Amino acid sequence: MTFVLTEEQGMLKDAARDFVSEQLSLTHFRAQRNAGANGKDPESWAAMAEMGWYGVLIPESYGGSEFGYVGLGQVLEAQGRTLAASPLLQTALVGVSALVLGGSDAQKETVLPKIAEGKLTTALAVDEHAHHAPTQIAMTAVADGGGFKLSGKKTFVSNGHFADLFIVAARTSGKPGDTSGITLFMVPRDTDGLKVTELNTLDYHGAANLEFDGVVVPAADVLGSVDAGWDILDPVMDRARIGLAAEMLGLCEAAFEMTHEYLQTRKQFGQLIGSFQSLQHRAAIMFSEMELTRSCVAAALDALDAGRDDVAEMASLAKAKASSLAHLMTNETIQIHGGIGMTDEHDAGFFIKRARVLESLFGGEGFHRERYATLIGF
């Protein structure tokens, strides 16, 4: 297990934090929100492409730096600190992983260089109901001529309101609940029969519902093998979970720093409120819980880079712990700020809103407790 960053990883972390605090500050986020951007910020994304962040996981032969998951985790953690809306998680982590794990050479050649340059974004479409339940996929993909015909719907697809290319999990055989019989398809946004409904979400990041009405997908756009999509989908979702955990860790750090600052400036009864023992203890508990979660996130990212066989357990551990921490941290942030924390003018509300979305994406604490128990064997 490696918990100490290499020099290069440390440099990437510093660069990401500098970039985020300069160009993707909370002030910027608020301005975007006020302008009704709904999470679409192409100018910032172009700057991120300049930084090379879309290519962190892409092999050098396809235009990336192949720098690894720990490295990308540093960037995601940094962007979590200012709640920045970007395609990094869905594209640089999820989309790239799906192609690297399951894509043919031709598919990689077509897609990866464009991602590296920041010219193509992706979104993984899995869930179909109100909760994350990836085995319950019911959407059908029926063999049709040389390809497949997709029918059904996908809900709350993160980044789906702007992504250029959808990676869609549909059922080529079996029934909801089965892991076999799922196949992954690459479906461009402008494909006939695909209807995208943009959603305005709690966190101002946006998302989309997708409806597929007999959408024709050529066989060449199947990612991985027919009926065996789960073998790619499951590890790809684990990468998403670990990435989300890193992003939530960043969110928690920033929420904690904001609260810590307030404890040291706000006075009541002629004293700094941070001198009250009841608040000191709560701050100490928040900080201690954050240290515990930090270890889980670091270990999960390391497990990915090291190719260890416990990635699934580590992903559920990191996602469950980070979700639980984000919940605690954002609730306490509002409570400790008191009335000002309830106002739209203050940033505390942005944190709790973003946290609730991140907590639920790719499974909340309950989902991952259940999954962890199953993985461990009870």
Add this chain to the structure above:
Amino acid sequence: MADGMDPTLDQFRAETREWLEENCPPSMRTPQTEDEVVWGGRGEKFKNPESKLWLERMASKGWTAPTWPKAYGGGGLSKEENQILQQELKRIKARVALNSFGLWMLGPVLLEYANEEQKQKFLPDIVQGKIRWCQGYSEPGAGSDLAGLQTKCEDKGDHWLVNGQKVWTSYADQADWIFCLVRTDTSTKHEGISFLLFDMQSEGVEARPIKLISGSSPFCETFFNDVKVPKDQLVGRLNGGWEIAKRLLQYERSNISASGFGGERTGIPPIYEIAKKYVGTDAEGHLLDNDLRMRLSDLVMSEKAFKLTVARMAEQSKAGEEVGHTASIIKYAAAKFNQYKTEMTVETLGYQGLGWEGEGFSEMELHAPKAMLRAKANSIEGGTSEVNLNVIAKRVLGLKEHKG
């Protein structure tokens, strides 16, 4: 240095392995049972005769204190050699030859603060397990506020005269000697404390075991009534004991972290395996009680998070990163986790976790409620959780003291 890169270390490993193969008795390679733990000292009974043999052999190499200088009976091993020794011991699942406050706490501070004569006198007996030590720190009026201790130590010319009372003295009724914090100056607080060693058989010493809610009596109230102590048994400077006391606490805490937390027993299956037996499973092997299953999952995850954090701190410390602030975090988290775990064990066992003694319950079942009760002390001993949270708030987070 990485293994295999230094021929001297490779040779050391080979020799160590061979020596252990010849000298570690068969029963010393089986899981440790509670009644066969060796604490040494004048009263050590060695329930298993091979424990005695094992201790003698290990002590003859100085390997009960592998890194102490040979001049004081230690093994004189380098850090790398000690690492190899520990790996080889672990490989054959060897039992710890000697558990000892002398090894864990007193020895390291004697090496640092004692004079040559004292080192010669006390260290070899610690290595060989001949003298069992206890720790005279807490007093009825000095718990979390340890430096408020009042046990009086007067200079009577040719001896010290000690009067006072200690409490929570671990195994004082079984110890031979005590390392004791005493007040040698009443006009100041921290600068009026000295570090004194004396024989528990001295006239005027009485240790009364305290019976705890768990039914065991690991602690004593210890009384000192006109105890005469030879002048050469004060360690370090007169009134310079607080520094030694704090250093010793560091060794105590690092030992607690290194050895896991109270009640960790070998040979006990993971809690979810116990749960399968006591709660039952469905066709998929999932626990029938889904609420318990979810909470046990959280417990197992919390254990993992705790262990990863201990490992992270150790690695960052090794890499030279500042982690001094983390001891209180680890201590706080360890107490919380151990209480969580022992409570969940009792709950998992159902009625079988509610026995006290006698028939109808297995040894493991009887242990569970006692471990749960014992764990309540985790958030009290060695700094309460509240004190730890104060420390985190003030020293780590820099929050100010409340005025008035």
